[in-house]
Amino acid sequence: MLIKSFVKVDHIRRTSALFSYQVFSALCLYLISGLDCARADSEYETWKQQQSQEFSVFQTEHDRAFLNYLEKQWEEFQVFTGNVRDVVPKIKTPPVVRNDQATTQTAYGKQVNPSKSLVTRTYNTVNEGVGFFGHATSPMTFPVNYQEFIDLSTVNSQRLRKVWEQLSKIDHKSLISLIQQQIKQLELGDWGSVQLIKYQLKQQPFSESQRQAYTWFLLNRLGYDIRAGYTEQEVVLLMPTEQEVFGKDFTVIEGKNFYFDREPLRSTISTYDSTSTPDQQPFNFSLTNIMKSSPQVTELSIEYAQKPKSLRLILIFDAGLSSFLASYPQIDLHWYFETEPQFPTSDSLITQLRPIVANMPDRDAINVLLHLTQNMFDYKTDQDQFGEEKYLLMDESLYYGINDCEDRSIFLAWIFRKLLNVETIALDYPGHVALAVRTKVQPGDDSIHYQGNKYVVADPTYINADLGTAMPKFKHLEPKVIPVTY
The missing domain is CATH 3.10.620 (C8orf32 fold)
Structure with a gap:
C-alpha cells in the first residue's frame, strides 16, 4: 500500500510539474509573441513614415506653397465668347465669270x-496609319491609376487641391521624360504636346474629369502656365498664349486672356490667378512646329x-x-x-x-x-x-x-x-x-x-x-x- 501510494503521489507531482512547465512555456511564447507584434507594429509605422517622407521628397517647396494657395484662393471668372477675326460675312456663293465678260x-x-x-x-x-494621328507611340504608364485617383464625379476646389497633393507626392520624373521624348520624336509644338498627353490618358479608363486634372498637373510639370477651372460637372483647362486665338471662349486673369480647351457649360467658371511655379511659360500656337x-x-x-x-x-x-x-x-x-x-x-x-x-x-x-x-x-x-x-x-x-x-x-x-x-x-x-x-x-x-x-x-x-x-x-x-x- 505504501509503495502504491508513493507511486501515485510521484505521478501526480510529475504531472503537475509538466503542466506548470507547459503553462510557463505558453506564457513565455505569448509574451515573446506580444513583443514581436509590438515590434512589428512599430516597424510598420516607421516604414510608413519613411515612405511618406520619401513621397514628400518629390513634393517641392513650390508644390507646398501652391497647395496652401489652392486652399482658399479660388474665384469665379466670367466666360467671354471667342473673338471673331473678320465680322463681315463671306459670300455664300462664289461668282462665275460670264461668257460675255472675259475670255x-x-x-x-x-x-x-x-x-x-x-x-x-x-x-x-x-x-x-495607327495611334496618334497616324503615328505609332509607345503606351505610357501613369504612376497613379484610375482606381487610386481622386474621385472627380463632382468637382470642387478641394478635390482639385487633393489631386495636386496626391500627384505631387509621387515620382513622375520617368513619365515626364517619356512625354518629352515622344514630343521630340513627333516634332510636336505646344498644341501637339497637349493632345499627346490627352491621347495617352485616353488609353486608360480614367474619367474625363480625371484626365483633365492629370493633364493639368503634367503640363505644369512640363513648364507650361496652365490653370484648372471647374464647374460642378467638369474640369476645364485655361491656357495663356503668345498669339491671339480666335473662336475660343476665354476669361481674363490679371489682364491676360486665358483660352479654354473646351467650351464651358456655364457663363462663369471657378479658377485661381497664380502659377504653380514662377518660371512657367505661355503656350505658343504658331504654326512653326505642328x-x-x-x-x-x-x-x-x-x-x-x-x-x-x-x-x-x-x-x-x-x-x-x-x-x-x-x-x-x-x-x-x-x-x-x-x-x-x-x-x-x-x-x-x-x-x-x-x-x-x-x-x-x-x-x-x-x-x-x-x-x-x-x-x-x-x-x-x-x-x-x-x-x-x-x-x-x-x-x-x-x-x-x-x-x-x-x-x-x-x-x-x-x-x-x-x-x-x-x-x-x-x-x-x-x-x-x-x-x-x-x-x-x-x-x-x-x-x-x-x-x-x-x-x-x-x-x-x-x-x-x-x-x-x-x-x-x-x-x-x-x-x-x-x-x-x-
Missing part, C-alpha cells in the same frame, strides 16, 4: 470662253475637264496631319501665309504641276494654276462647313475638298511662290481674301500698289476669272496687305 488665255495659246470646269475628285487611302509628317497618307485623283485639254493630277497628302489640325486653335491669318506644306504634300504638288506649266510665259502659267484652284474645290463658308471660322492649310484643303476664299488663297500663294517664283501678297478685304502677284501689268488689269511696286489681282474664288480680274464686289475697296513669306 481665258489658256496654257496652249488659244482663247476659249470660260465656263465652269468639271472636276472629279477620287480619294484612295494609301496608308491608314507635327512630324505622319504615315497616314491619302491619294487624291483629280480629273479637270478644262478645254482644250483635260488635266489629271494624282496628289498625295498627309491625312493624319489634317485630322490633327481639325482641333488646332485658330490664330491670325498671316501665320497661314508663312507655313509651308510638309512631305509628301509639297513634293506631290510640285511633281504633278511643274510639267503642266513648264516653258510657259508667266501670265499663261499663272492663269492655268489660278483656274485650277478656282475649280478643283467645292465652296462653302467656314460657318456652313464647320460652324465656326477655320483657316485651312494645304493638306486640309486637299483632305476636305471643300474650302473658302482664305483657304484657296493660302493654297495658291504657296504654288505661285514655289512653282513660279513670283512675288505674291494676300489681299485681306472685309469678308473676303484674294491674292495679287508681281508681274507685268496689262491694260485693263485690276492691280494695287504695294511698297513701290504694282501687283496684279489673282482671285482664286472668282470662278474662271483671269489674272487681273477682281471680284466686282471688292474691286474698289482698299484691302489690308498680308505679305506671303513661304
Whole structure:
C-alpha cells in the first residue's frame, strides 16, 4: 500500500510539474509573441513614415506653397465668347465669270470662253496609319491609376487641391521624360504636346474629369502656365498664349486672356490667378512646329475637264496631319501665309504641276494654276462647313475638298511662290481674301500698289476669272496687305 501510494503521489507531482512547465512555456511564447507584434507594429509605422517622407521628397517647396494657395484662393471668372477675326460675312456663293465678260488665255495659246470646269475628285487611302494621328507611340504608364485617383464625379476646389497633393507626392520624373521624348520624336509644338498627353490618358479608363486634372498637373510639370477651372460637372483647362486665338471662349486673369480647351457649360467658371511655379511659360500656337509628317497618307485623283485639254493630277497628302489640325486653335491669318506644306504634300504638288506649266510665259502659267484652284474645290463658308471660322492649310484643303476664299488663297500663294517664283501678297478685304502677284501689268488689269511696286489681282474664288480680274464686289475697296513669306 505504501509503495502504491508513493507511486501515485510521484505521478501526480510529475504531472503537475509538466503542466506548470507547459503553462510557463505558453506564457513565455505569448509574451515573446506580444513583443514581436509590438515590434512589428512599430516597424510598420516607421516604414510608413519613411515612405511618406520619401513621397514628400518629390513634393517641392513650390508644390507646398501652391497647395496652401489652392486652399482658399479660388474665384469665379466670367466666360467671354471667342473673338471673331473678320465680322463681315463671306459670300455664300462664289461668282462665275460670264461668257460675255472675259475670255481665258489658256496654257496652249488659244482663247476659249470660260465656263465652269468639271472636276472629279477620287480619294484612295494609301496608308491608314495607327495611334496618334497616324503615328505609332509607345503606351505610357501613369504612376497613379484610375482606381487610386481622386474621385472627380463632382468637382470642387478641394478635390482639385487633393489631386495636386496626391500627384505631387509621387515620382513622375520617368513619365515626364517619356512625354518629352515622344514630343521630340513627333516634332510636336505646344498644341501637339497637349493632345499627346490627352491621347495617352485616353488609353486608360480614367474619367474625363480625371484626365483633365492629370493633364493639368503634367503640363505644369512640363513648364507650361496652365490653370484648372471647374464647374460642378467638369474640369476645364485655361491656357495663356503668345498669339491671339480666335473662336475660343476665354476669361481674363490679371489682364491676360486665358483660352479654354473646351467650351464651358456655364457663363462663369471657378479658377485661381497664380502659377504653380514662377518660371512657367505661355503656350505658343504658331504654326512653326505642328507635327512630324505622319504615315497616314491619302491619294487624291483629280480629273479637270478644262478645254482644250483635260488635266489629271494624282496628289498625295498627309491625312493624319489634317485630322490633327481639325482641333488646332485658330490664330491670325498671316501665320497661314508663312507655313509651308510638309512631305509628301509639297513634293506631290510640285511633281504633278511643274510639267503642266513648264516653258510657259508667266501670265499663261499663272492663269492655268489660278483656274485650277478656282475649280478643283467645292465652296462653302467656314460657318456652313464647320460652324465656326477655320483657316485651312494645304493638306486640309486637299483632305476636305471643300474650302473658302482664305483657304484657296493660302493654297495658291504657296504654288505661285514655289512653282513660279513670283512675288505674291494676300489681299485681306472685309469678308473676303484674294491674292495679287508681281508681274507685268496689262491694260485693263485690276492691280494695287504695294511698297513701290504694282501687283496684279489673282482671285482664286472668282470662278474662271483671269489674272487681273477682281471680284466686282471688292474691286474698289482698299484691302489690308498680308505679305506671303513661304
